[in-house]
Amino acid sequence: GQQLNQSPQSMFIQEGEDVSMNCTSSSIFNTWLWYKQDPGEGPVLLIALYKAGELTSNGRLTAQFGITRKDSFLNISASIPSDVGIYFCAGRTGANSKLTFGKGITLSVRP
Amino acid sequence: NAGVTQTPKFRILKIGQSMTLQCTQDMNHNYMYWYRQDPGMGLKLIYYSVGAGITDKGEVPNGYNVSRSTTEDFPLRLELAAPSQTSVYFCASSYPGGNRGDTQYFGPGTRLTVL
Numbered sequence: 001g002q003q004l005n006q007s008p009q010s011m012f013i014q015e016g017e018d019v020s021m022n023c024t025s026s027s028i029f030n031t032w033l034w035y036k037q038d039p040g041e042g043p044v045l046l047i048a049l050y051k052a053g054e055l056t057s058n059g060r061l062t063a064q065f066g067i068t069r070k071d072s073f074l075n076i077s078a079s080i081p082s083d084v085g086i087y088f089c090a091g092r093t094g095a096n097s098k099l100t101f102g103k104g105i106t107l108s109v110r111p
Numbered sequence: 112n113a114g115v116t117q118t119p120k121f122r123i124l125k126i127g128q129s130m131t132l133q134c135t136q137d138m139n140h141n142y143m144y145w146y147r148q149d150p151g152m153g154l155k156l157i158y159y160s161v162g163a164g165i166t167d168k169g170e171v172p173n174g175y176n177v178s179r180s181t182t183e184d185f186p187l188r189l190e191l192a193a194p195s196q197t198s199v200y201f202c203a204s205s206y207p208g209g210n211r212g213d214t215q216y217f218g219p220g221t222r223l224t225v226l
Contacts, residue, residue: 009151033213042115042201042217043154088153092213098169099215101146103153 002027004089004102012108017079021105023089024071031092032065032072033099038085046087047074079109112137115218117202123224124192132187132221134202142205143185144215145169145177147198154201160185161207192225199223 005024013019023032031050035043047058049065049072056063062075072091076083086104093100118133136143141162146154156169160179174196176188185204189196199222203215 031213040219042203042220043215044217045214048213098156098159099213101154103151 002029002091002093002100004029004091004100006087006089006102006105008105009103010106010108012110013079015079015081015109015111018075018077019079019107020073020075021087021107022071022073023091023102025091026070027093028069029091029093029100030069032063033090034061034063034072034074035088035090035101036085037088037104043086043088076107079107081109081111083107084109114138115202115204115216117200117218117221119221120219121222123226124189125226126192126194128192129188129190130192130223132189132200132202132223134185134187134218135183136185136202136204136216137183138204138216139182140204140216141182141207143179144203144205145175145185145187146201146203147171147196148201148220149198157187157200189223194225197223197225 034046037043047063054065060077064073088104089102090099115136144159145157155171158177160166166177199220201220202218205215
């Protein structure tokens with residue numbers, strides 16, 4: 001089946017720093033999504049992308065749908081302690097297909 | 112709205128025991144899902160349902176069963192618990208598929224340990 005690759009598994013940054021994370025696949029996806037999971041909670045949708053090349057922002061978060069449709073990027077600017085959590089990319093290959101989730105990146109922010 | 116609620120929050124089972132994980136949503140969503148999350152492994156889809164009376168297998172259905180008698184409820188049944196089923200289980204719901212279905216609303220999870 002389709003796989004979404006996220007690495008590294010963990011990232012450690014200083015408060016105030018920017019951080020980028022990406023998600024890649026060997027398959028083409030028509031939809032790219034970024035979810036965040038706070039400790040002890042379920043994931044929450046941050047950004048959804050539907051067109052190749054699309055760049056979308058949500059506050060300090062910016063995500064892009066790669067031109068090849070095989071990757072997506074999430075940037076967090078000026079990180080704060082509440083950015084701590086697991087960031088999952090997810091994607092769909094078609095209108096009626098189920099979501100495929102990446103393994104997630106655990107972000108730690110040092111004050 | 113309470114959103115998606117799951118019970119219990121924690122449970123320890125012995126090998127071979129059975130249990131039902133409860134999931135209820137009050138958003139009138141047609142679509143509901145069960146995922147399991149293992150450390151470093153992301154979310155794996157166990158079963159999903161597109162409406163009352165309709166269920167289908169996901170990526171990892173073995174060892175689990177589901178039913179969907181109402182729009183609101185989507186219980187997950189473990190018949191013979193095995194250590195491999197130790198995991199955190201998330202229930203989610205959404206509007207019908209396509210772009211609206213991408214916003215899946217997750218419950219707080221049930222942490223299950225099988226010893």
